[in-house]
Amino acid sequence: MTSTHAGSIDGLEDELRGGLATRSLSPPFLEVDAWIFDFDGTLTDYDSADQLAVEKMRQAFCAHLDPADFLRAAKDSRAAYYRSVAAEGPRAGLDAFRIETLFTSINLPLPTAAVRSYQDALRVETTALPGARTLLERLATKYRLGVVTNAYDVEPQRSRIEATGLGDLLDAVVIAAEVGHFKPDHQIMWVAAEMLDVRPERCVYVGDSVPFDVVAGKAAGMTTVLVGQAPHPDAHLHVHDLWELDQIVAAAFTR
Numbered sequence: 098m099t100s101t102h103a104g105s106i107d108g109l110e111d112e113l114r115g116g117l118a119t120r121s122l123s124p125p126f127l128e129v130d131a132w133i134f135d136f137d138g139t140l141t142d143y144d145s146a147d148q149l150a151v152e153k154m155r156q157a158f159c160a161h162l163d164p165a166d167f168l169r170a171a172k173d174s175r176a177a178y179y180r181s182v183a184a185e186g187p188r189a190g191l192d193a194f195r196i197e198t199l200f201t202s203i204n205l206p207l208p209t210a211a212v213r214s215y216q217d218a219l220r221v222e223t224t225a226l227p228g229a230r231t232l233l234e235r236l237a238t239k240y241r242l243g244v245v246t247n248a249y250d251v252e253p254q255r256s257r258i259e260a261t262g263l264g265d266l267l268d269a270v271v272i273a274a275e276v277g278h279f280k281p282d283h284q285i286m287w288v289a290a291e292m293l294d295v296r297p298e299r300c301v302y303v304g305d306s307v308p309f310d311v312v313a314g315k316a317a318g319m320t321t322v323l324v325g326q327a328p329h330p331d332a333h334l335h336v337h338d339l340w341e342l343d344q345i346v347a348a349a350f351t352r
C-alpha cells in the first residue's frame with residue numbers, strides 16, 4: 098500500500114491498517130472447529146523459566162559454583178538429552194536424565210531432591226506469554242482449544258500448563274510422553290483432533306518450531322501458524338508474537 102501522509106500519525110495508522118489488511122485470515126483459519134497450540138516457546142517462555150529454575154537449583158545445592166558456568170553446564174546437559182533422543186528415539190524422563198548428567202559433568206554427587214526441586218522451580222517460573230490469555234479467550238468464543246506438547250515429563254508438564262492459568266480454556270491437553278507419539282510425528286496431532294472430536298483438516302495448529310510444529314501440523318492436514326521465527330514457506334501464516342495473532346483474529350471476527 099502507499100501512504101500519502103508518510104511520516105505523519107495518519108500515515109502511520111494507514112500503514113498499520115494496510116499491514117493488517119494484507120494479513121487478514123482466509124477461510125482455512127476461520128472455517129475450522131479447533132485451534133491447537135504448542136506449549137513451550139509458544140504459550141510460555143521455556144528458556145527464561147528454565148534459566149531461573151537452574152539458578153534456583155544452583156543456589157540450593159551448589160551455591161559456590163559460578164552462575165554462568167552452572168547455566169552453561171545445564172544447557173549442555175539438555176543438549177545431551179536431545180542428542181540421545183535423536184540417536185535412540187524419544188522417551189520420557191528429560192528432567193532426571195538431564196540433572197543427573199549435569200551433576201556428573203560438574204563432578205558433584207546428585208542431591209536426592211535436585212530433580213523435584215528443579216521441577217518445582219520450573220513450574221513456579223512458568224507463566225503465560227503476553228497476549229496468550231487474550232487470544233485464547235477470543236478463540237474460545239468460536240472454537241475448541243487444545244495444546245500439543247512434546248514434553249518428556251508428563252505430570253510436571255501438566256502442572257506447568259496449569260501454572261499458566263490457561264487450563265480452564267483448554268478442551269484437550271496432549272503430552273507426548275503420555276500418548277507415545279512425539280512431534281514431528283503427525284500422529285500426535287491426530288490424537289489431539291480425536292480428543293477434541295474434530296477432523297484434523299478442520300484444525301489450526303500454532304507453534305514456534307518449523308521442524309516440529311509446522312512439519313507435524315502440515316503432515317496431519319492442519320493449517321499452520323508459525324510464531325516468532327523467520328517466515329517459512331511451509332507455514333500458512335507467520336506472526337511475530339501472540340499479540341499480533343490476536344489482532345489478526347480480532348480483525349477477522351469483526352468483519
Ligand SMILES: [Mg+2]
Nearest residue numbers: 135137138305
Ligand atoms: Mg515450542
